[in-house]
Amino acid sequence: MAEVHIIGQLVGASEFPEHSLFCKWGIHAGGAWKLIAGLKEGQTQVDNPENEEFAYWSHPIDVHYAAKGLQGWPRIHVQVWRQDSLGRSELYGYGFVHVPTSPGTHKIECVTWRPIGTMQEELTQFFVGGCPQLKNADLIYSGADRYKLRTTAMGKVHLKLNLIFRNFDKYGVEC
Amino acid sequence: MTGVNPNPAVFLVMANGQIKTAEFPDCDELYCRFMFVHGQDWVVTSGLEEGISQFTHKSHDERQLFVWNFPLNVTYKSTNPYGWPQLVISCYGPDAFGREIVRGYGSVHIPITPGKHELDIPMYVPVSTSRFQKFTSWFMGRRPEFVDPKVVSQGEGRDVTRVRSQGHVKVCLNIVTRDMKKLGYDVTPSDVTSVPVGVNAGI
Numbered sequence: 001m002a003e004v005h006i007i008g009q010l011v012g013a014s015e016f017p018e019h020s021l022f023c024k025w026g027i028h029a030g031g032a033w034k035l036i037a038g039l040k041e042g043q044t045q046v047d048n049p050e051n052e053e054f055a056y057w058s059h060p061i062d063v064h065y066a067a068k069g070l071q072g073w074p075r076i077h078v079q080v081w082r083q084d085s086l087g088r089s090e091l092y093g094y095g096f097v098h099v100p101t102s103p104g105t106h107k108i109e110c111v112t113w114r115p116i117g118t119m120q121e122e123l124t125q126f127f128v129g130g131c132p133q134l135k136n137a138d139l140i141y142s143g144a145d146r147y148k149l150r151t152t153a154m155g156k157v158h159l160k161l162n163l164i165f166r167n168f169d170k171y172g173v174e175c
Numbered sequence: 176m177t178g179v180n181p182n183p184a185v186f187l188v189m190a191n192g193q194i195k196t197a198e199f200p201d202c203d204e205l206y207c208r209f210m211f212v213h214g215q216d217w218v219v220t221s222g223l224e225e226g227i228s229q230f231t232h233k234s235h236d237e238r239q240l241f242v243w244n245f246p247l248n249v250t251y252k253s254t255n256p257y258g259w260p261q262l263v264i265s266c267y268g269p270d271a272f273g274r275e276i277v278r279g280y281g282s283v284h285i286p287i288t289p290g291k292h293e294l295d296i297p298m299y300v301p302v303s304t305s306r307f308q309k310f311t312s313w314f315m316g317r318r319p320e321f322v323d324p325k326v327v328s329q330g331e332g333r334d335v336t337r338v339r340s341q342g343h344v345k346v347c348l349n350i351v352t353r354d355m356k357k358l359g360y361d362v363t364p365s366d367v368t369s370v371p372v373g374v375n376a377g378i
Contacts, residue, residue: 005256007284012297012340022334037257043334047299050200050341056297058282060330062214064257083337102364104288162287164256165361174365 001066002168003036006074006099008161010044010059013080015155016092021055022046023157024079027063027099028141030072038063046083061161070173074099077140078157080112084129091131093154096141100163101175108159113151183354187220188260189250190285192348194228197241197266199298199342202278205241205268206230207344211249211285212328214258222249247348256360260285261328264296264344270316277320279342282327285350287362292348299340 006027013021026041044057065074077096081089093112100106116122117132125131139145168175194209210225228245251260262285266278279298286292301319303309312318321327355362 005259007256007259007287009282009284020337039330042330045299045333045336045338047338047340048302050339052340054297054340056299056340058297058299058327059333060261060282060284060328062257062259062284062330064255103361104363105286162259162284162362164287164355167359168361169365170359 001068002171002173003166004065004067004074004099005164005166006038006061006063006065006161007164008061008159010057010061010078011158011160012047012054012056012058013155013157014054016055016080016082017155018082018092019055020046020048020083020085021092022081022083022089023057023059024081025059025061025076027061027074027076029065029074030069032067032069032071033074034066034068036064036066073101075141076110076159077137078110078112079137079140080154080157088129090129091133093157094134094140095157097159099161103163103165103175106159106161106163108161110157110159112154112157114154116150116152180354183357185252185254186355186358186360187250187252187351187353188285189351189353190247190260190348191351192247192346194243194245194247194264195345195347196243197298197342197344198239199233199241199266199268199278202268203233204230205233205266205278207243207245207264207266208324209245209247210263210324211260212263212282212325213251213253213260214255216255217251217253217258217260220250220252223247224249247346256287259287262294262296262346262348263324263328264298264346265324265327266298266342266344272316274316276318279344280321280324280327281344283346285348287350287352289350289352289362292350294346294348296344296346297340298342298344299338302337302339304335304337 095112
């Protein structure tokens with residue numbers, strides 16, 4: 001079986017309206033992919049940067065997959081949350097990226113979005129906090145049923161991924 | 176160097192380089208500790224896994240730079256890229272009362288591709304979670320720090336930490352690998368044009 005190592009970091013986030021951000025992340029792969037070692041989901045620390053517009057998490061990622069087929073190539077999905085001064089968490093953005101299909105080092109920017117509610121909900125959010133969330137988190141990385149959503153732009157999540165592939169050329173796969 | 180092994184069981188990764196400089200706000204003197212943290216399949220064959228740098232002062236010009244120029248040199252052997260080594264750096268310096276406090280933790284995976292790599296490591300310090308702890312740490316002058324700096328290289332249990340990022344450390348690493356290709360590991364895109372036609376078995 002061909003093997004893929006995803007080694008890298010969830011570096012941080014930029015261009016979000018507020019600080020004190022953290023991120024819940026996960027890697028989703030199809031049925032032909034088997035996780036051999038490593039954590040495929042996690043949650044970063046909360047960063048409140050000193051004087052910069054960039055929140056750093058430096059969260060390590062090190063996973064080892066074995067693949068029987070190319071279908072369901074792994075994708076990384078992220079949820080950015082903000083923790084306010086009272087310790088409450090509110091959703092700041094959803095996003096996903098495919099793991100690149102060539103070995104080597106990749107710097108990746110993942111754009112994020114969040115759902116927007118009705119006028120009344122937006123008004124409540126402005127004063128009280130909180131944000132409409134997806135009931136079904138699969139929607140972050142799937143295209144089905146997205147048309148019902150109204151969303152708005154949020155910031156970017158930065159990833160640095162080192163990819164090591166094994167035995168792909170043995171099966172004639174060019175990447 | 177030993178002779179060519181046609182059927183290697185392990186691959187080697189050699190990292191040479193230096194901790195070059197650092198930029199930190201609000202402090203004048205700094206030293207740093209480095210350690211390489213790796214998974215269980217990895218063994219150090221030569222070089223130093225841990226070390227402490229000299230005390231350096233910030234340059235008194237517009238660069239405001241800390242220069243360490245501290246050498247790093249380590250060689251690993253492994254059978255599996257899982258647990259790829261990470262460089263963990265922690266910086267310490269005296270506060271206004273001369274007590275040594277931590278100024279930042281940072282971590283980065285060593286590069287996987289051979290060649291010269293310039294790495295910029297963001298640094299951060301943990302902060303207290305509750306207001307009461309914030310007050311007592313301010314009053315007693317004891318800042319929160321990690322008991323073991325290795326935790327910054329681990330993915331588990333980070334959700335309970337709150338940090339404040341400040342400063343950067345610049346590291347240069349030159350990587351040489353051996354026998355990775357022979358064990359079937361690709362770390363650079365393959366040259367598609369050079370694949371001979373008709374030899375592929377199909378997936």
